[in-house]
Amino acid sequence: xxxxxxLTDMARDGAQITVRVTPKAARDEVRxxxxxxxxxxxxxxxxGRANEAVRKLLAKALGVAKSRLTLVRGQTxxxxxxxxxx
Numbered sequence: 551x552x553x554x555x556x557l558t559d560m561a562r563d564g565a566q567i568t569v570r571v572t573p574k575a576a577r578d579e580v581r582x583x584x585x586x587x588x589x590x591x592x593x594x595x596x597x598g599r600a601n602e603a604v605r606k607l608l609a610k611a612l613g614v615a616k617s618r619l620t621l622v623r624g625q626t627x628x629x630x631x632x633x634x635x636x
Contacts, residue, residue, distance in 0.1 A: 555582045557611040563636040569608065571628050573600040580611045601625065608632060 557580070560567060567587060575590035582588075593603040601621055609616035614634065624630035 554580050554607065554611045557582065557587070557608075558613045561612045561614055561634060561636070563634065565634045566622070567608070567612075567632045567634065569604065569630050569632065571600065571604050571630055578603070578607055580607050595626075598625075601630070604630065605632065 570586070570588040572588070572590040573593060573595040575592055577590070578592055579590040580587065581590075587608075589604045589607055591600055591603040591607065593599040595601075605619050605621065606616050609619050612619075612634065614636070618635055619632045620635065622631050622633045
């Protein structure tokens, strides 16, 4: 079971959420320290699997459908930016 903080205060239309991703982690987890969000996923960074796992966890923490999150920057990088469209 993933550890998920309450990120609903960040759920605004058009919000750009920057996350630091760690793939191949021991467990799925979302952490928040101020405005910084870090996400750890067990998925491998191959074929977009880790990006999809991050999108799913982030959406759950934000309390929105995963289809509302779009990866706009960082397809192959550890630092990613997602846009939230409500």
